[in-house]
Amino acid sequence: MNGLRAIFGNYVLICSLSSWAAAQVCKFIINYFLTHELKLERLSGAGGMPSAHSATVTALVISCARFEGVGSTFFALSVALAAIVIYDAMGVRHEAGEHAKIINQMRKTAIEEEHEDPDFKELKEMLGHTPLEVVGGVLTGILVPLIIPLP
Secondary structure (H helix, E strand, O other): OHHHHHHHOOHHHHHHHHHHHHHHHHHHHHHHHHHOOOOHHHHOOOOOOOOHHHHHHHHHHHHHHHHOOOOOHHHHHHHHHHHHHHHHHHOHHHHHHHHHHHHHHHHHHHHHOOOOOOOOOOOOOOOOOOHHHHHHHHHHHHHHHHHOOOO
16 A cells, blocks of 8 residues: 555656646647547547657656756656657657658558558558647646646
């Protein structure tokens, strides 16, 4: 029981997970207003505005700074992790999504020309983030730990 209490009482973990959840809910709402479709996948899926990855690691940085101090090893580790995750979300994963769009279009064209099986599974296109989506995630990740009071 003490282990669960420690986990659910962990300020840094609560801030990080709350930022992820806030970003996912915002993503669901924004997607609804843009497409007028309720896509439950947006509550857990990658890609879109704001970046939940960026929100989570930014909240990790801010909550570590508040709880442990900017001179702590935890803060240093969280900054390094955030830099890697944000770079990956905006760079590698974004490019993979762009490649998926092109491949899906090529496969659709091949089906129309009857050169490929029409039962193909489309590649997931929403993988990474634009710089604006990352900024949205970073702002979410800053805001949430500032709202949640320190223990």
